[in-house]
Amino acid sequence: MKKVFFLVTVVFFTSCKNTKKDTIEYSKETLNVxxxxxxxxxxxxxxxxxxxxxxxxxxxxVFTMQKQNGLEISTTDLKNRKSLIEMPNHTIGFNGEQVWLHSKDTLAYKGVPKFYYNLMFYFYAMPFILADDGIIYEDTKPLEFEGRSFPGIKISYEAGIGESPEDEYILYYNPDNYKMEWLGYTVTYFTKEKANELHFRKYSDWQNVNGLLLPKTSVRYNYEDNLPTTEHSVTEFIDVKLSKEKPNPTLFEIPDKAVVVE
Structure with a gap:
């Protein structure tokens, strides 16, 4: 999902369930608010x-994850969403326009760089990533899990927002303290069509970084009939750095011998 600079969507909510939007064009100013x-x-x-x-x-x-083959370090410019993912054998970058892949040896990258370059950033920047422009909010039925009920907020996107505007998320929160507890989400990147099958991640372990509660762990769950079932795997986020200083823009430039991903 990319920030919109010359078109600002002003959203007026007449109820908790419905949204109505007007748009204002700004031709002379670059807005980032x-x-x-x-x-x-x-x-x-x-x-x-x-x-x-x-x-x-x-x-x-900046955050780090321990993967099977070593550390994976992600750096994101929060104002333009340029990103860099450094892995032991490969580096994936996004310079604001193009996704690129740099292989450090002959080992082939087995993933899909254009799908992965901002994937974990989205999962990590919860819930704040759900304040981006072009989002439509709706109340939805609560998630019932192990005798507890978590109210839900459905997140969808206006047409043309990001690589996968058909994606949908549901944020489920603790009704006692309003902290995020679960994320339900669809995956539409590969089909480019709306999906009905919800995947799930649990968020209940948070760390305070510069006064903000960000995930310490995210637990991916198996799922059935649009409900979480059992734990699949745990992702731990370490060495988290959140700064008011912009990252060095040269980090995201396409290096020699890198391949631009189409």
Whole structure:
């Protein structure tokens, strides 16, 4: 999902379930501010995690994950979403226009760089990533799991937003403290069509980074009939750095011998 600079979507909510949008064109200014209003329930979720004002002050996010073949370090410019993923054998980057892959040896990269380059950033930047422009919010039925009920907020996107505008998310939160507890999501990148099958990640382990609650772990769950069942795997996020300083822009430039991914 990319920030929209010359078109600002102003969203007016007449109820918790419906949205109505007007658009304003700005031809002379480059805008990089949040201009939408939000439903009360997701506003309380943002506040429970430190607040959008503090999040919007930040310009750089770095986090590390331990993978089977070594450390994976992700760096993202929060204002333009340029990104860099450094792995033992490969580097994936996004310079704002193109995704590129640099292989450090002869080992082939087995993933899909254009799908993966911002995937874990989206999972990690929860719930604040759900404040981006071009989002439509709706209340949805709660998630019932192990005798507890978690209210849900459905997230969908306006046409043309990001690589997969057909993606949908459901944020489920703790009704007692409004902290995020679960994420339900569809995967449409490969089909480019709306999907009905929900995947699930659990968020209940948080760490305080510069006054903001960000995930310490994310637990991927197996699923059946659009419900989580049993744990699949745990991702731990370490060495998290959230800064008001912009990352060095040269990090995202396409290096020699890198391949631009179409």
């Amino acid at each position: 949040t201009t939408s209003s939000y439903p009360e329930n997701i506003t309380k979720v943002f506040e429970a995690h430190g607040g959008l004002d503090k999040w919007n002050e930040m310009k750089s996010l």
